[in-house]
Amino acid sequence: MHGIAASQPYVLAFFLGWAGLLKLFSRRTRAQAGQTALARLVGAARAVPALVAVGLVEVAVAAALVLPPYSAAEGAAAAVLAAGFLAYLGYAHVAAPTSSCGCLGAHSRPADRRGFGRAGLLLAAGLLSMTAGPHPPVAALVVVEVVILLALSAELDRYWLTPSRRFLVRMRGPLSVPPPGDVPLETSLRLLYLSPAYCSASSRLSSDIRETWDEDGTRFVVYGAGARTAVFAVPLTGDDPSAVRVALVEEPAPA
Amino acid sequence: MTSRRDLLKSAVLGGGATVVAATALGSLGPEAAFAETAYDAEPGAPDPDFAEGRIRTIKDDTLLVLGSNMVFHTIRIVNGTSLWKLGPVPFEAAKPGDGLYARGVRMPDGMLAAESVWLNIVNIKGHIKNITDGKLHLDHHGKEVLCHVVPGKSVAIQAQAPPTADLSMLKVSQHVQILGAWRPDTNEVDIATVFSPH
Numbered sequence: 001m002h003g004i005a006a007s008q009p010y011v012l013a014f015f016l017g018w019a020g021l022l023k024l025f026s027r028r029t030r031a032q033a034g035q036t037a038l039a040r041l042v043g044a045a046r047a048v049p050a051l052v053a054v055g056l057v058e059v060a061v062a063a064a065l066v067l068p069p070y071s072a073a074e075g076a077a078a079a080v081l082a083a084g085f086l087a088y089l090g091y092a093h094v095a096a097p098t099s100s101c102g103c104l105g106a107h108s109r110p111a112d113r114r115g116f117g118r119a120g121l122l123l124a125a126g127l128l129s130m131t132a133g134p135h136p137p138v139a140a141l142v143v144v145e146v147v148i149l150l151a152l153s154a155e156l157d158r159y160w161l162t163p164s165r166r167f168l169v170r171m172r173g174p175l176s177v178p179p180p181g182d183v184p185l186e187t188s189l190r191l192l193y194l195s196p197a198y199c200s201a202s203s204r205l206s207s208d209i210r211e212t213w214d215e216d217g218t219r220f221v222v223y224g225a226g227a228r229t230a231v232f233a234v235p236l237t238g239d240d241p242s243a244v245r246v247a248l249v250e251e252p253a254p255a
Numbered sequence: 256m257t258s259r260r261d262l263l264k265s266a267v268l269g270g271g272a273t274v275v276a277a278t279a280l281g282s283l284g285p286e287a288a289f290a291e292t293a294y295d296a297e298p299g300a301p302d303p304d305f306a307e308g309r310i311r312t313i314k315d316d317t318l319l320v321l322g323s324n325m326v327f328h329t330i331r332i333v334n335g336t337s338l339w340k341l342g343p344v345p346f347e348a349a350k351p352g353d354g355l356y357a358r359g360v361r362m363p364d365g366m367l368a369a370e371s372v373w374l375n376i377v378n379i380k381g382h383i384k385n386i387t388d389g390k391l392h393l394d395h396h397g398k399e400v401l402c403h404v405v406p407g408k409s410v411a412i413q414a415q416a417p418p419t420a421d422l423s424m425l426k427v428s429q430h431v432q433i434l435g436a437w438r439p440d441t442n443e444v445d446i447a448t449v450f451s452p453h
Contacts, residue, residue, distance in 0.1 A: 158428070175422040175423045187420070207336065207370040208339055208373070223337070231266060231267045232267065
């Protein structure tokens with residue numbers, strides 16, 4: 001138990017230090033400050049100074065946490081900071097639901113469940129670190145917690161989540177090629193739209209497709225054309241639009 | 256039904272010319288067609304020949320539709336009306352709760368005699384978060400939309416290539432536009448066409 005509490009300052013220091021340094025030194029983060037919920041909170045003109053100020057506080061708290069001697073006040077400062085993050089995310093969710101939080105580098109995703117989970121975890125770590133005594137940290141626990149925090153960071157998805165999903169998709173082929181045979185209607189329609197027959201008749205069409213059926217390698221597509229009926233014959237094979245035929249038929253609407 | 260299809264078939268295949276009926280039914284040129292259809296909507300005013308909303312009740316051949324602006328529309332489905340729900344469908348496919356767009360002719364009594372009705376049609380853009388068995392998980396402005404691939408119906412159009420039923424070129428994190436049919440009161444969509452820029 002003592003080891004768990006003693007590990008928290010290191011987790012917090014790593015995370016706050018990283019977040020603070022990104023805010024201070026990443027040009028991209030500052031360039032996108034205007035799109036974060038912070039800009040909504042303090043005004044667009046003050047978004048960059050506010051971002052830098054938050055970064056400075058984060059780096060200062062991280063440095064205090066990791067440098068000896070350790071005091072419970074440092075843990076309390078981290079907990080206050082984490083509570084502030086949580087409140088800020090709550091504000092962003094309500095006031096600017098389409099803005100990103102700007103917590104950890106630039107990205108365009110709004111605050112979601114993972115963002116709240118991360119802030120909640122940081123708050124828990126901060127509260128726990130207030131009880132830390134002079135005990136050695138558990139290195140494995142620090143690593144596990146940092147990995148969980150990183151996994152909850154949507155900002156980092158493109159480095160591990162997207163590639164791993166791409167890899168799985170390539171391995172498993174969830175959209176594998178369907179058995180040939182059925183020609184989707186859209187394929188015939190594309191050919192139809194390109195055809196001189198359709199161009200000559202399209203201005204008369206008054207409805208979308210009324211019915212369609214396949215017969216003898218030809219797909220018949222029926223449109224309404226005012227009081228008349230337009231019927232197109234589209235070959236199911238081949239890609240020559242000039243093979244499409246049309247007839248306007250004087251016929252009563254189908255019974 | 257069969258004899259009617261035979262009639263249409265012989266009409267379109269019997270002639271031999273690519274475009275038949277040009278002489279029998281007058282010019283097929285655009286000027287003749289435009290002369291017939293005068294567009295009489297006032298600029299800025301709602302198009303009287305269009306309606307949108309969700310079906311409240313269906314009685315015989317009449318749909319009672321509540322528009323998103325809380326205006327009720329009565330829409331009459333006639334024999335010549337086309338219905339779309341992930342493809343051409345018969346009238347029985349329309350169900351209360353379905354969203355619709357309808358175009359037709361406004362009758363003097365305020366009823367819209369529909370020429371075309373599109374049920375639950377949606378057109379959404381987003382990027383692909385994940386691909387699982389026959390499903391695309393689309394991130395649409397931070398909200399997940401689950402898009403189902405329907406065998407035999409769903410096609411992909413990549414760049415300007417012809418549509419293909421093979422959707423395996425879609426990749427996680429790429430941007431796509433999806434035309435499809437919404438499943439009412441869910442965040443799920445059946446895919447008609449996926450447009451992918453590359």
